[in-house]
Amino acid sequence: MVDTIFPLVLRGACVRRRGTTLVGPIDLELGACASTAIIGPNGAGKTSLLRLMHGLERCDGGTVDWSSPAAVARKRQAFVFQTPIIMRRTVLECIAYPLAIRGMGKKRSRELAEEWGERVGLKSMLRNPAGALSGGEKQKLALARALTTAPDVLFLDEPCANLDGRATKEIEKILSDACSEGTRIVMATHDMGQARRISEEVLFLYKGRLHESGRTNNFFAAPSTAEAAAFLRGDILL
Amino acid sequence: MNELFSGFLEAGRLIISLDGDLAEITLRSLHVTLTAVAIASAIGLPAGGWLAVTRFRWRRHVIAVVNALMGLPPVVVGLIVYILFSRAGPFGVLGLLFTPTAMIVAQIIIVTPLVISISHQAIRELWAEYHDLLISMNASKRQRIATLIYDGRRALLTASLAGFGRAIGEVGAIMIVGGNIDHATRVLTTAIALETSKGNFSLALGLGFILIGLAVAVNVAIHNLLRTERASLW
Numbered sequence: 001m002v003d004t005i006f007p008l009v010l011r012g013a014c015v016r017r018r019g020t021t022l023v024g025p026i027d028l029e030l031g032a033c034a035s036t037a038i039i040g041p042n043g044a045g046k047t048s049l050l051r052l053m054h055g056l057e058r059c060d061g062g063t064v065d066w067s068s069p070a071a072v073a074r075k076r077q078a079f080v081f082q083t084p085i086i087m088r089r090t091v092l093e094c095i096a097y098p099l100a101i102r103g104m105g106k107k108r109s110r111e112l113a114e115e116w117g118e119r120v121g122l123k124s125m126l127r128n129p130a131g132a133l134s135g136g137e138k139q140k141l142a143l144a145r146a147l148t149t150a151p152d153v154l155f156l157d158e159p160c161a162n163l164d165g166r167a168t169k170e171i172e173k174i175l176s177d178a179c180s181e182g183t184r185i186v187m188a189t190h191d192m193g194q195a196r197r198i199s200e201e202v203l204f205l206y207k208g209r210l211h212e213s214g215r216t217n218n219f220f221a222a223p224s225t226a227e228a229a230a231f232l233r234g235d236i237l238l
Numbered sequence: 239m240n241e242l243f244s245g246f247l248e249a250g251r252l253i254i255s256l257d258g259d260l261a262e263i264t265l266r267s268l269h270v271t272l273t274a275v276a277i278a279s280a281i282g283l284p285a286g287g288w289l290a291v292t293r294f295r296w297r298r299h300v301i302a303v304v305n306a307l308m309g310l311p312p313v314v315v316g317l318i319v320y321i322l323f324s325r326a327g328p329f330g331v332l333g334l335l336f337t338p339t340a341m342i343v344a345q346i347i348i349v350t351p352l353v354i355s356i357s358h359q360a361i362r363e364l365w366a367e368y369h370d371l372l373i374s375m376n377a378s379k380r381q382r383i384a385t386l387i388y389d390g391r392r393a394l395l396t397a398s399l400a401g402f403g404r405a406i407g408e409v410g411a412i413m414i415v416g417g418n419i420d421h422a423t424r425v426l427t428t429a430i431a432l433e434t435s436k437g438n439f440s441l442a443l444g445l446g447f448i449l450i451g452l453a454v455a456v457n458v459a460i461h462n463l464l465r466t467e468r469a470s471l472w
Contacts (some may be wrong), residue, residue, distance in 0.1 A: 016327075056370055056373060056374060056375065074376050075376055078374070079370075079373075079374040080371060081371070085367065085370065085371040086367060087368070087385075087389055088389040088390075096434075097375075097385075098375050101375060101376075101377050101378075101381050214472075220434065
């Protein structure tokens with residue numbers, strides 16, 4: 001049994017599409033830190049980097065390696081998309097789905113799904129069609145679905161985009177609980193406040209390149225690159 | 239107009255009098271069609287799902303051929319099945335020619351491409367929506383197809399019902415391979431063809447109205463069973 005899939009090591013990793021480099025080359029090592037925020041302006045490559053790390057995007061150059069074999073590492077990750085992908089099932093069935101495809105029995109997977117539904121505040125809606133949920137509830141459903149498998153790492157692509165303050169707070173609470181239970185969070189976000197609140201480490205991307213990385217407090221107090229400083233000042237980066 | 243009115247009256251008379259022959263050919267029509275559609279769906283729905291989620295070299299050509307086969311002429315299918323099941327044919331030893339089984343085989347060949355094509359279209363759209371999620375969750379190809387079929391079940395119902403619609407009204411192929419033998423292979427469509435050729439237009443029309451009613455009743459029953467239109471968000 002492999003204890004951890006970390007560190008994740010990227011060496012010259014690139015994502016290209018139709019001749020254009022979206023991300024990279026990037027050299028990066030993600031270790032045992034509890035949570036990382038990926039920040040940067042629109043089009044910086046945050047989503048592509050997340051997808052590359054998770055394996056949803058093909059690595060067009062360089063390498064992306066976990067410490068454990070790819071097949072093992074893949075099973076110990078989960079991803080929450082910016083726009084939740086909601087299956088045409090009840091809330092309970094949606095949450096239980098990843099357990100079912102891992103071969104867990106129906107009774108046990110439903111028990112776990114009910115437990116997670118309750119934890120994220122969807123207890124009263126478990127028998128409702130998932131498509132009928134509000135935006136914030138759908139995102140909570142996506143989080144519960146991702147966390148039922150107790151992943152080693154949870155990738156999140158702007159999970160609170162378009163949500164109000166209350167829903168954002170509830171989701172951040174779920175994330176910090178998951179963190180304290182041993183799930184590593186890697187999250188792309190536009191919300192600097194959220195990056196400060198949740199992350200211990202920040203990766204600043206600009207034009208597909210990793211311009212700066214470091215402890216969250218240090219980064220926000222004294223960014224070391226001109227681009228990061230300009231971004232934090234609120235300047236428009238072209 | 240008189241013929242149409244007479245047809246309505248004849249249909250009513252046949253139903254009210256619980257005509258034994260009518261019940262027999264109606265049940266045979268249902269047996270042949272529903273069996274063929276069930277088998278075609280068992281083949282076509284997973285095949286449509288597989289085509290939607292699998293990338294291979296000749297995929298586009300295969301889809302084009304399947305789409306083209308939707309327009310397969312029933313008479314040609316009937317002729318081919320006739321040759322295959324005739325005494326001199328490769329399956330002649332089975333002795334299936336002029337039996338309901340041969341009619342079912344012909345209808346399966348006619349209906350399957352239709353089911354594959356419509357289900358492929360429905361599942362392709364769902365696959366575009368689910369793609370990242372299912373890849374992210376490391377679902378196997380079999381699990382992906384099963385998930386797409388389950389979640390797309392209401393759209394896929396349309397594929398099976400389209401198959402039913404084509405099969406229940408089919409006459410060319412089953413006439414050739416079934417032979418329209420009384421009390422053996424006669425179904426509603428072949429009975430209509432026979433009565434028309436004999437000049438019994440009222441009876442033919444009456445059977446026609448019963449056939450239409452049967453098709454509508456089966457569609458409504460299936461929609462009700464699967465609760466379509468009641469849970470529109472699914």
